[in-house]
Structures are given as C-alpha cells and as structure tokens.
Amino acid sequence: MTITERLNQDMKTAMKARDKKTLSTIRMVKASMQNEAIKLGKDTLSEEEELTVLSREVKQRKDSLHEFQEAGRDDLVEGLNNELEILQVYMPKQLSEEELGQIVQETIQEVGASDKSDMGKVMSAIMPKVKGKADGSQVNKLVLKHLS
Template identity: 35%
Template sequence: MTTPSPLQSRITEDMKAALRGGDKARLGTLRLILAALKQLEVDTRQAPDDTQVLAALDKMVKQRRESIGQYRDAGREELARAEEAELEVIQAYLPQPLSEEEIRQQVEAAVAESGADSVKDMGKVMGLLKPRLQGRADMAAVSAQVKARLSG
C-alpha cells in the first residue's frame, strides 16, 4: 500500500468527518472524489501525488460546469443545483483561483520563455502553463488568451 498524498489524506479525513456528522451531500461528493483518485491509482499503479490529485479535481470541476450548463439548457434546475453543490465541495480542495491579471502575466511569461511568435507555437506555451495553472484557472479560458496573444 502506497502512502496517499497530503491532499488525498485531507479529503479522506473530511469524508470521515462528514460521515460522523451525517452530512450526506458532502459525504457523497467526497466519496466520488476518492473513487476517482482510487481509479487513478489503479490506472497508474501508484498513489497520485498532489499534482495528480489537483488535475483529477480540476477535471471533475470541468465536468460539473459542463453538466450545469446542459441541465440549465434542458430546464432541469434541480439537477443543476445538485451539480453546483458538488462543484462547491470539489472547489474547496483546489488552490485559490488566479485573477485575470495574474493569468495574463503567466501567459506573457510563458510566451516570452518559450519564444513563441505565432499560433503554431501554442502547444509550447500551453505545455509551460498547464503545470503552473492546473486547478487555479480554467484552462479553456487560458488557451483562448494564449491564442489571442499569439495571433495579435
């Protein structure tokens, strides 16, 4: 048995507290998170580190946001609210999101560092940004900023 990352340990402890406290909604979401992390561990054959845990949480956030949009478009407000509740629990484990200005500064720094000068170099820039911004920014929005910066 491998040692879980500090973040994964915190999530496990919070799940136990939710179980003891009878917080069913929070408990269900924490169990979903731990199931995703267990699947990641099975797939990679090693315990995920905090970076991998953040990437998994970021993916879960993205899925929830997409679901909320689809539920609202379909007029299923109660399902959208349930997804929002899960989203809130998941986001509590992500680092503080970066401001638009902080993201812009990171994009500028990555463009300079990679020497990118056209949209063809977008992969290089995103390769630098992804580990820096994972879990702290919507990567689709970052990608759009990089594209705008490189096409301008």
C-alpha cells in the same frame, strides 16, 4: 496535509454530521482517485496526480452544469452546484485574470512565440505552471488574445 488526507478527515466529519451531500461527493472523488491509482499501478497518488484527478472532477461537473442549464434541468443544476462548491474547497486558490495574463506573457516570451501557429507550444508550456489554478479554456482565450 495532502488532498487525500483532507478528504478522509472531511468524510469523517460529514458522517458524524450526517451530511449526505458532502459525504457522497467526497466518496465520489475518493473513488476517482483510487481508480486513477489502480490505473497507474500505484498504491497512492502524488500531490500532483491528486490535483489532476480533482481538476478532472471539477471540469466534468462544470461541463455537465452547462449542459443541464441549456436543457432547463434546474433540479440537476442545483445538485451539481452543491458538488462544485464542495470540490472547490480542495482546489488550490485560483489565479486572478491579471496574474494569469502575466504568466501568459512571460511564457510567450520564454517560448519565443509570435503568432497563432505557436499556440501549441505556448499552451504546453503554460498548463503545467497553472495546473489546478486556472481553467484551460480561460488560458486558451488569453493566449489567443496575446498572440493575435
């Protein structure tokens, strides 16, 4: 079942249950996916493109959450936490620190990287492998750690 199919099914469930928070979050994500499809000139998105949009939505909310926490806006923090919980359901299982470390080490060997100047090559090789399964900043930190 694709992400869009799951979103449609869960949207119907949220409507029946009168769950406004879930419904509005799903509608927002569906709108983002539809906008992406229009931007790409397609009728439907591939599974990978859907995951890209979903990852972008999660990242935006995490960034906003950080900003709101620093500003002391607890009222907005709670709403964003709810949205993040809902979106995490559709994301693939996240990689553990050990699994990610192993992928980083393997990729460094594949690329033949030896120091920080090879950071770009390593990151461009790793990110497609862990798309949606790991946060980019976490990958970046691990790559830096292994290249130092």
